[in-house]
Structure formats: C-alpha cells, structure tokens
Amino acid sequence: MRHDTASVILVRACLRGNAGGSPTAVVLEDAPLTDDQRREVPAAQGTSHAVFVRLPGDGPIDLRFFTSAGELPACGHGTIAALAALAGGRRRFETTLRTGDRVFEGWCEPNGRSSEAAFDPGPVKHREPDAAERSLVSAALGFEPELRVAGIGRERVLASVPDRATLAALTPDMDRLRDACDRSGLLGVYVYSRPSVEGSLAARMFAPSIGVPEDIANANSTACLAAYLGTAISVDMGDSLGSPATITATGRGGEVRAGGRSLIEAEFPLHAFPFHGKESGKP
Incomplete structure (x- = not known):
C-alpha cells in the first residue's frame, strides 16, 4: 500500500x-x-x-x-x-x-x-509464579485461580477459571492488580475459561499498569496460552466491553502463530x- x-x-x-x-x-x-x-x-x-x-x-x-x-x-x-x-x-x-x-x-x-x-x-517462555506473585494476583482477582507466567517480550500472568459465566462475573480490584503487576514488572493478567474440545474459549485481559484497565483483544497473550496448551484455540474477548472480538492462535509443535480478521x-x-x-x- x-x-x-x-x-x-x-x-x-x-x-x-x-x-x-x-x-x-x-x-x-x-x-x-x-x-x-x-x-x-x-x-x-x-x-x-x-x-x-x-x-x-x-x-x-x-x-x-x-x-x-x-x-x-x-x-x-x-x-x-x-x-x-x-x-x-x-x-x-x-x-x-x-x-x-x-x-x-x-x-x-x-x-x-x-x-x-x-x-x-516469537518464542514463548513459561514459568511458575513465585509466592509473592501468586498471593498478590490472587488477592487482586478475589480468588485463587491456577496461575502461570508467560512471556512474549514482556511477562504476563495466565489465570484459569472454570467457565465463561465465572469469567463474565469477574470484577478485579484494579488498584491492587496494578500494584501486583508493577511489583513484578508484569504486563497484566489474562484470565481465560476452560477450553472446549474444539479449542473454543473466552478470555479477559486486565492491564492497568499500561493504562488499559481491560483490553478488548490481546493476541500475544492468546498466543502465550496456545503455546502453553500446545494446541490451536479460538478465543472470544471484548464482550464485557460491548465490542466482541475473536483471536485465533496455535502452539502446536513449538511453532506459535496468532491472527484475526480486521x-x-x-x-x-x-x-x-x-x-x-x-x-x-x-x-
């Protein structure tokens, strides 16, 4: 062009x-x-x-x-x-x-x-959160989910919830979440529902430390999750903000790709x- x-x-x-x-x-x-x-x-x-x-x-x-x-x-x-x-x-x-x-x-x-x-x-790096990260993020979210730290360029937390209804009802304490991310240099927290057999799920990305309390779509975090799960996924985001979005990603065989329609x-x-x-x- x-x-x-x-x-x-x-x-x-x-x-x-x-x-x-x-x-x-x-x-x-x-x-x-x-x-x-x-x-x-x-x-x-x-x-x-x-x-x-x-x-x-x-x-x-x-x-x-x-x-x-x-x-x-x-x-x-x-x-x-x-x-x-x-x-x-x-x-x-x-x-x-x-x-x-x-x-x-x-x-x-x-x-x-x-x-x-x-x-x-690019390559995705994963690690377990340390005790302080686990405690601070869980307190900000208001419950203790399964957590994983993943990085493409900058680390972020992946947090699992059982289903889409639990995800939709989530109301994090943004001040505490910002503090938790600032202390560990994290981009934010990507909360996702358990995927279906077909790889369909929903997610919400909270990133107050970068001036984005909630992101409509976050492709890099979706790629981090696909790499962690080792499969292809289709992730719905943005519903809580009135702007539905979908990101696709695959993490099969160590090769990560992310995409979407624009x-x-x-x-x-x-x-x-x-x-x-x-x-x-x-x-």
Whole structure:
C-alpha cells in the first residue's frame, strides 16, 4: 500500500464475524514524531493502542506500539492491524516486520476493506509464579485461580477459571492488580475459561499498569496460552466491553502463530491530528 503523506488508519482488529473488534490507530509515518506525541494518539482517536509504522527503502518494516501510558515492546492486535493497513488491495501480502531487535514474518489476505492476518509472535517462555506473585494476583482477582507466567517480550500472568459465566462475573480490584503487576514488572493478567474440545474459549485481559484497565483483544497473550496448551484455540474477548472480538492462535509443535480478521474504518492525513507536544514537522 503506497501513501504519499503520513496517514492515520483506523482499524478494527480481531473482529468477531463482521462486528466488534479492537479499534486501533495505525500511523504510517513519513516524519519523526516525539514519544509524547505518540502517546497522544490512542486517547485522541478513542483507541487503547496505536501502532507506528516506518516503511524503509529496504529491509524489515519497523513497528512501535504505544498506549497513553507509554511504549510497549510488542502488541499482537496492533501487529494484526498494521498488516491490514499495509496490505491494501493485494490478494496476499507477506512481509518481514521488526519490533525492537526482533525480526519476524507476517501475512495478510485482504478482501475489500476487511482482511485476515497472522504473524509469528516469537518464542514463548513459561514459568511458575513465585509466592509473592501468586498471593498478590490472587488477592487482586478475589480468588485463587491456577496461575502461570508467560512471556512474549514482556511477562504476563495466565489465570484459569472454570467457565465463561465465572469469567463474565469477574470484577478485579484494579488498584491492587496494578500494584501486583508493577511489583513484578508484569504486563497484566489474562484470565481465560476452560477450553472446549474444539479449542473454543473466552478470555479477559486486565492491564492497568499500561493504562488499559481491560483490553478488548490481546493476541500475544492468546498466543502465550496456545503455546502453553500446545494446541490451536479460538478465543472470544471484548464482550464485557460491548465490542466482541475473536483471536485465533496455535502452539502446536513449538511453532506459535496468532491472527484475526480486521476491518479498515477510516484514513486521514497525520498533519490533521492536533498534537499538543513538540511539532512533528508536518505543515
């Protein structure tokens, strides 16, 4: 997809059917922005996350991810949204992406304004939580679930509940959860229901430490769970926020993939954005 000026593309990532999804701002940069300016974009556009894409002359496409609280080392649904924005009218789009020092592959198959995208989130590391992590997270959730710590870039807690009804009724203490995550440097807590035989389940991701009390869709945490379970899963998220989303992931044979369906909603030039920080160099 060619853009002659820097653009902001609003993408609903990880749709369920043709509805819902996580609104994500994809910024195609052709002029440097300050990090303070990047932090302004999600709140101003009504999204939890924004992904900033730098198109090089050759080599991998660089991605950076921001919430209003600051930069993230990785963002799964942001990667899916970026692939949808980059694909344009191609029948199938394959590219090499880079976030920080990690280089990986992404794919996208457009169908008009919607598309199916997937990517390689990288190796997943798992460990048992220590006693302090277990105690603090359980206290914040209000019960003692089965816990596992998993990491793609940054560690997060995977917490199991018996069924979707238990998940829907969950009301964590956000102040205590933020404190628990801050103490251990955790991204957040991904609570999931027991999967069906077919691999269908539901999940909720709580991440107050990064300025996202609850995430509509979290593809990297879903990939962490697929790697832990060693199977393919389809995860429903976002229902508690009124924006149903679905993420697919597989963790078979040590190969992890995550993906989802997206819809491009709108596009406008970056210079139309009312930055409050240092000027970006746009007219």
